[in-house]
Amino acid sequence: MGTTADRFKAAVEAQELDAVEELFTEDVRLYSPVKFTPFEGRPMVLGLFGVLLRTFEDFRYVGELTGSAQTAAGPDGGSADSTVLVFRATVNGKEIHGMDLLQFDEAGRIKEFTVMVRPQSAVHALGEAVLEGLVDAGLVAEG
Numbered sequence: 001m002g003t004t005a006d007r008f009k010a011a012v013e014a015q016e017l018d019a020v021e022e023l024f025t026e027d028v029r030l031y032s033p034v035k036f037t038p039f040e041g042r043p044m045v046l047g048l049f050g051v052l053l054r055t056f057e058d059f060r061y062v063g064e065l066t067g068s069a070q071t072a073a074g075p076d077g078g079s080a081d082s083t084v085l086v087f088r089a090t091v092n093g094k095e096i097h098g099m100d101l102l103q104f105d106e107a108g109r110i111k112e113f114t115v116m117v118r119p120q121s122a123v124h125a126l127g128e129a130v131l132e133g134l135v136d137a138g139l140v141a142e143g
Helices: 004-013 017-021 042-055 120-136
Strands: 024-031 057-070 079-091 094-104 110-118
Touching: 004 017, 004 057, 004 079, 004 094, 017 042, 024 042, 042 120, 079 120, 094 120, 110 120
Parallel strands: 024 110
Antiparallel strands: 057 079, 079 094, 094 110
16 A cells, blocks of 8 residues: 555645545645645645646656654644655646645644745746636635
8 A cells, every 4th residue: 555655745746636535634724835834634635636636747756764853833843754756747839847745633634735846947836736726716706
């Protein structure tokens, strides 16, 4: 069956949102390079993933690091078992290099998810494409 990170990678690469859904906690938070505040809760994060899967071209994971990291949530921060997945993709002709930081709860489900992307021009292209997708999906208002 593999680790949560292994199952997550396989589900994302196969574009299987149902398989991704079961790996998230109900109150999952996703920290994005295109929004200051996190996307919160399984329905919103899954909606965002649907947009991302339609936005990325030639998405592939190219590396993995495992350890622990301080979490963003909670008054004391705390730390959690974590995996960093390194990826490459294209968005609107822009090459993207990025990392997904997955942080797990005690049951091994993903409770925090942080996406980091470079270069700045790719972040801008990604932000525009994601906003358009979120508006089209009815997940955020235009504006």
